[in-house]
Amino acid sequence: MQRRNFLRVAVIGGAAVVGGASWGTAFAATAQPGPSPYGALLAPDANGIQLPVGFSSRVIARTGQKVAGTDYFWHPAPDGGACFADGTGWIYVSNSEVPLVGGVGAVRFDATGRITGAYRTLSGTNVNCAGGATPWGTWLSCEEVDYGRVFETDPWGARPAVARPALGRFKHEACAADPDHGYLYLTEDTPDGCFYRFRPNTWGDLSSGVLEVMTGADDQVDGQVGWARVPDPDGFPIATRKQVGAAKRFNGGEGCHYAAGTCWFTTKGDNRVWAHRPDTASIALAYDDSLVPPGTATLTGVDNITRSTAGDLYVAEDGGDMEINIITRDALVAPVLRVTGQSGSELTGPAFSPDGRRLYFSSQRGTAGNVFGGITYEVTGPFRS
Template identity: 50%
Template structure:
């Protein structure tokens, strides 16, 4: 079926035909099951144990704590936690630690967003508002440039606000992201494109393409148009009203959305589905259908997030069994199970699921709590990285970077630049070297593969060969200069050639070096990047401060040891696409 027939059929469907219990047309269900959807199965973390002191059923090895309660000061602060906590996100704090943001889904301009700041050991050090005076702030999404997008579920006039998570502040409305009943947002780190869901029986999937990544003040809003074979196209749409054209595709109540490894996962609550859109192929399919599996424990879908170290997808329930569902494994072995279940709060909903940047802590809220009025926000710790078979791949964001320059710039610091510069010359005035480092404590070794993912270009397209050398880890990017630069710990461990004057992605194999670091018990991997030739032009490598295509260290390890016998679940991870 071609797009014209497909969208006409769907656009003509009534909202009633999409209500729970009434199946969509048979051809639509045939289309979505062309892929291999997940099925109910056992959890890779093992069975849930009886409720803990906070009323939460968790697998063995996991613990919970309450970090905030509606109407009470957040521990150690004077900030009163808001009612109706909803969507949430986490971001690493350049000062150390991380910040968790939480929307307040309140009416009549009494909503907004609050933030809780944690130090490096997980202790709460501050809490404060970052948006006030809005309505029904439902979900949202964290951006690669460390801002929080808060979405108003305010009917056709709902807006998206961009907020600064790191200080008491007020968000800025971003009108180009559309006016509709906003639910959630997710940013593709490779492009800066923003994907948006609409909570409406005939809501659309939107995509905002910025003129420049990280700048939401200029760009184009698009709506998805899906062919019968699952291929997705995009059509320009209005930023002032919701899209209801026949040429675009309705989705039955858009909810959470998240992006991981080039795949957009989003939920639709009326037909109780988790969808996956592969950005490399532009193909859409259903990852899981609750209605097709009434025997499964997951029977409602809302917020979505991804555990980056394992690629596992988490789904919060709006009501249902008050669970956080877990989709793990790959291909025909992909299963859905319960990661946790809240007891005694069946009239509430689970919201705001988000991991700390290192993937060791999960945050979420029970929006209405025990008394249907008092929201409770929790933190879960445990062995989230556990896997029971299949290789484990972890993509670690480079957290420290700077380049240095000789001559008259020998005392200058360049840590805040979005591009690291590399140049060689007989005159030190023009020589530049780059340094990058990343903690590796969350990635279990030894490694079957270790790859530096770098985005780079060269001045005027003059081919350049860049050497990668091992560096000490005891340098601070904020104070690094030519005069204080560390001496490499040895000769080149790898090299790569740059030939284009436009950004291209490079993968540099550093497996041997990472295994040596692992054997030595190192906690940080640090590298020097310098020209291999004596007189090389300026090469530019995208830095952590950039809005997209930031550098990563991707580590793959062998399967972990077999778990205890009671953990029978088929584990694994969502397949990862290599970025080239």
């Protein structure tokens, strides 16, 4: 299937999920810079964040300081995150991308957005970078080291975290659950990394299953792809990405998010946002900064990715202009916020509250420019729904 037709099918397929919103002819080609649906960014606010009219920010937590009203000291290098509904409130979980202690922290909110608790859900792991939420209410925290593991954690902290070796031992980045087909997708953060899927023997139980790798030509950017079983998921002595000769290589896999029949994932080495549609076993490019007019790329350093209830993609930058950019359902790319005075950091962990009105994210190294300077923010405003 050609890229034009594939992407049109992908976005129209999502219309029912987003309440009938039509994508029109969005993604007829890779997304291009254009005006933001929220308007231009204003001068930096008191937190150093440039936002559109009608939006505001607040600091939720700072590394090494107690989260307000709690006894939990926020962890260093906050990275990937997600929100989970908690009665009328919600929980935001956040990885800690540091060696040896790593793990996951969580902040609990009530229906008004007031912080009611903060705590650890995983400790003693190694460079927990990104991950993904499951439909059964757990957070998968991924270690970004050679032979790294995936840990299934409880956002409420009531149950101990469990390692899931069946998902492979490699330099994990992010993962996304596909309840429509019963798969998990996983990215690998190496220049010759692969894109994986895991087929659990029983949906909802990650203790056993089949790990597969996408196959295809390394230079393929659209059309049909294949899948092949990884013979030895523990990755020793041969790394998982080297076990299947036909495996398709991706340059630095980063964020991953599944919605509306499509798995969206990013590769930082070539500044691309990909779309994989399992129904047709196809891939396509949703964004490629080399395919926009020279000097106009607003989205560079692509990293974590999430999706709003309106069907818009939000991509955080590792570098670039320290922005979170929107890729609209009309295939336009524009910044929706910019963090100033923190050029030595990166933006991580974008996730919407269940009602879609609040966006959480972190500046991993903050103004200090090191892992002990992390800052986690909340942005509230009229996000599209």
